[in-house]
Amino acid sequence: MTKSRKTFIIILSTILIMLLALLFLFPLIWMIASSMKSESSIYNDLGGIKAFLPGLNPAQWGSAYQKLLGRFNILRFILNSVLYALAVTLGSVLVNSAAGYAFSKFDFRGKKILFGLLIASMVVPGDTIMIQKFQIVKILHLINSPWAVIFPAVAGAFNIYMFKNFFDQVSDSIVESAELDGASAFTIYWRVLLPMAKPVIATVGTLSFIGSWNDYIWPLMVLTDADKFPLQIAITNINNTQPVYMNQVMAILTISTVPLVLIYMFFQKYLVQGLAVAGNGDK
Amino acid sequence: MSRLGKRQNQAWFFLAPAIIVLGLFLFIPSIISFCYSFTDFNMLAPKLAAFVGIANYLKLFKDPIFMKSLKNIVQFVAFVLPIQVGTALGLALIVNKKRPFNMFYKVAFFAPVVVSLAVTSILWMYILNPSQGILNSLLAKVGISAQPFLNSSKQAMFAIIFLSAWQACGNQMIIFLAGLQNIPKSLYEAADLDGAGKWATFRNITLPLLKPTTVLILTTTFIDAFKMMTQAMIMTQGGPLNSTMTPLYYIYRTGFTDRQLGYASAMSVVYGFGIILFTIVQRKVTRADEGSGQ
Known part of the structure; x- marks a missing residue:
């Protein structure tokens, strides 16, 4: 029993601490992800997990950077x-x-x-x-x-x-x-x-x-x-x-x-x- | 004393750069703050400056915005200090233990420190945007209605408190961690042999031995918090309804934007002396405390 309880505690604490770590990281992940997608998909993605992922098309990842450097x-x-x-x-x-x-x-x-x-x-x-x-x-x-x-x-x-x-x-x-x-x-x-x-x-x-x-x-x-x-x-x-x-x-x-x-x-x-x-x- | 001591005049050669810089940009500005504070000096018409006695000082204590800014900064310090330092201690305790993914946690908790205040401010303006911000979108997922955040005079300061703590607490986590690692392992082993529980070990070993570190962190964070300005300047311009106006930002606005250097100087003197007084009292208290603790 003690061994399985220990495993359970380790898994539970890992999940909780992982969530805390993501809470700290989410603004930065969102910042980087949003810089790698089109303006409209930033707004479209807001409500879900996609908000924290770059755009689907890797060819577009650098496009905001390119336009920024141009302006x-x-x-x-x-x-x-x-x-x-x-x-x-x-x-x-x-x-x-x-x-x-x-x-x-x-x-x-x-x-x-x-x-x-x-x-x-x-x-x-x-x-x-x-x-x-x-x-x-x-x-x-x-x-x-x-x-x-x-x-x-x-x-x-x-x-x-x-x-x-x-x-x-x-x-x-x-x-x-x-x-x-x-x-x-x-x-x-x-x-x-x-x-x-x-x-x-x-x-x-x-x-x-x-x-x-x-x-x-x-x-x-x-x-x-x-x-x-x-x-x-x-x-x-x-x-x-x-x-x-x-x-x-x-x-x-x-x-x-x-x-x-x-x-x-x-x-x-x-x-x-x-x-x-x-x-x-x-x- | 070294033989160099005989060539004392050469010392000035090495001191000169520092003396010139500190003189020009620290000592002289401090002194002219005093001088200007008794005048109605306006940057647009410096020649018309006249001596006005203590009129500026009388004015500032009746200035509702200045008084409001003092109230705001006390609110900011009172909340940011326990939140930031408490979180930092908690995070340090988490990463101090050997766990899977420990390196990832450390990096995650520290990451916001790397972001400058200007970047933090702009990033959070987008996160907190009431209609198109990610935070309200996420809150909607868990059934919480959209919040006004920075647009509300009730919430704006708390938003700044939280994002300031988010940005800075990783730094204090690192210092706490260094303090934790300085505690001899043998003490924990001895406590373990005596059958002490986790809480008892924490209360009787970790906390007391961490006290010097905690005092250092509390004092530096406390004084730093009184200087908050960038976040308010970029995110809210002190608003809404001056609810995020801080003394330093108001001094900047009065002296730099509105060019009333005389009046702003009076505020610099009063607020600057306030901070100096706090610093000195705090050092006295912590020193006395350390003496009795031995």
Whole structure:
């Protein structure tokens, strides 16, 4: 009896959890399926299981994507998003690691005050001062410049803190022996410490890339030319440009999600590490 | 201290980029929020800005939309926090056990995290469309009549609460999972030898040892939830009847769309300080809690 009961429980729990998993997935399955069928069949299929399957004719699966690419300069938007995200990633690794190095291995006047200020700034919710940030961008004449998207995103107190923590754990004797060999402060940073910091670079880099890729409101504020828009803004524009075809909207939603699927697949472990640091530090 | 310490001036070379960026885009904006908040600064006529004292602050506490937005965000936080964190814990417990199809479950629960907020918002606008949305079609199958969802001032906020939790809880599931896997297996074996039941093991081993993780997740989710804006901006523009207007979105609308930077700055200051206060109190409480827990 116990064995058959066990089997029964396993089957029952598998069914329940499978249903739960499908509940989580159904919006995304519907999104992808709808991007692979004609506009009329999306509406016709709504009530049944067919809503979650692509169209019957495989030759038509790419047609919404093709029409979308014909109507909008999608490649341009993808390129913009990739360039912004890569620039932010590279910038934030360099800027934050350099600052972390300064706080960890130098002893300069005002260090304590500056570091205190940095830690305090972590509680400032940056989103509440977006319009004042916009005002600064305006004063600097950076409106509609890609720099307005990239610049503000390359320094973050939390990222500096993560690099500082890592460099603190690197023994000073390593730094000293490099110095005895005649290495300059920059060489020590560039050739000795930065190559050691690969895990932190991966964490900060991945977080920066995702943050930049997903950013919506800030680029919307500072960019005015459509050909400079990143994908996230292009999506809302496409969704508001008549005539609106649902299968094309679902296609652009799918396109803009694919790169993140890849990022999460390959860099997930570093994201968890970053969160672990956030949990241990910063108290 | 390293010998580099003697060359202290070189530190500024490494600090300069970060100081410039944080200075320009964090510190100066914070300071000018204060300055603008005592003026009637309008972006269209910056030269005409005049000092108005605390008039903006008096105005905002009588502004029905601002007060409504505060009420809305409290509602959002009060619901999204338990739903999102509770679901995340449940999902982590499910995938922590060895089961058939475990990898599939993990991927399924995590998948929505990969979708950006802009994509989430637009996708759910179609799902929730009252007349042609898939959700109402599916509800019709089980005999539930069509719901207005985002068109209703009663349902719109709850719709946003649910889709926000759907989008984000996979992230917290991963952190819970890491916490669960840090609990030594030997403790469970010992409990098993003592004949402890599943519930007793969960209450006396899993929950207490998961507490630091839970505190971390609760605090970060709590503060993040107060910043909700994108969903409301894309899906409902704060409506219907301001039922999904959030403070950050209202600040954006007043300061950016309507160009009343002076008045919007007063709101930035009040709301920003509110969040800072919450953050500090919360850290104090969790720290005191950790101290007594040892």
